[in-house]
Amino acid sequence: MGSWKNHVRARLQQRDLREKHPFVGVFTSLSQLEEMFEIRKQIVDDQGKSVEPADCGKNTRLLQIQLRESEHLADKLSQTVSDLTTILYLKEAELQYWQSRVSQYRQEALTLAKGSNNLKATLSEFEFTIESQSKELGALRSEQERLKETLAQAQRDKERLLQRWIDDKREEAGRLNKYNDIQERWQHLAKQLKKNLQRQKGRECVPKAERSVNCESLKDRVCVKDTGTSVHAGS
Numbered sequence: 001m002g003s004w005k006n007h008v009r010a011r012l013q014q015r016d017l018r019e020k021h022p023f024v025g026v027f028t029s030l031s032q033l034e035e036m037f038e039i040r041k042q043i044v045d046d047q048g049k050s051v052e053p054a055d056c057g058k059n060t061r062l063l064q065i066q067l068r069e070s071e072h073l074a075d076k077l078s079q080t081v082s083d084l085t086t087i088l089y090l091k092e093a094e095l096q097y098w099q100s101r102v103s104q105y106r107q108e109a110l111t112l113a114k115g116s117n118n119l120k121a122t123l124s125e126f127e128f129t130i131e132s133q134s135k136e137l138g139a140l141r142s143e144q145e146r147l148k149e150t151l152a153q154a155q156r157d158k159e160r161l162l163q164r165w166i167d168d169k170r171e172e173a174g175r176l177n178k179y180n181d182i183q184e185r186w187q188h189l190a191k192q193l194k195k196n197l198q199r200q201k202g203r204e205c206v207p208k209a210e211r212s213v214n215c216e217s218l219k220d221r222v223c224v225k226d227t228g229t230s231v232h233a234g235s
Contacts, residue, residue, distance in 0.1 A: 039072050 036069070039069055
């Protein structure tokens with residue numbers, strides 16, 4: 001897109017160098033000659049309107065023309081000097097303005113340079129902080145992975161211990177059930193034995209009672225006999 005523009009610009013510069021620049025001096029001289037011609041034409045017209053003495057010669061006329069040209073050139077130069085002075089004042093004011101702007105820009109540049117240095121220092125601190133935090137983050141991630149593995153192992157150990165505890169409780173419950181069954185059997189057997197013992201004791205008590213009755217009757221009989229004997233002896 002920019003290549004054809006550069007090509008056209010280069011061709012126009014070549015044309016100016018070839019067709020315009022060689023004739024700049026000629027055009028300037030022509031402009032000056034035209035200006036002098038206009039001045040002389042005006043002077044001649046003014047002299048034609050004025051009444052001159054008859055004895056005025058050609059030299060006097062030429063002197064008057066040169067004098068008028070000199071006055072015109074002096075006025076023109078004075079005007080040019082005045083214009084240049086005004087331009088100079090404007091350029092000085094503009095120069096002061098641009099100097100103040102340059103000073104302002106220099107101050108702003110110094111401020112920006114300080115700010116840039118501060119930002120660079122801050123950036124370096126942030127980079128160091130980021131690097132440190134990255135290392136800490138890596139260490140924390142490693143620690144997290146290790147803790148995850150430890151937690152998983154602890155969970156597996158917990159599940160294994162819980163299963164063992166459940167198995168132990170199940171075995172203990174089985175033993176307790178067996179013990180309760182044995183205790184029930186023993187209690188049942190003890191009740192049976194107690195009942196049998198009570199039955200046997202009841203059976204043993206009946207003959208003893210009969211023997212005691214027989215003994216008492218026998219004693220009564222012996223006492224009666226003794227009483228009778230003693231009666232007979234007293235009589």
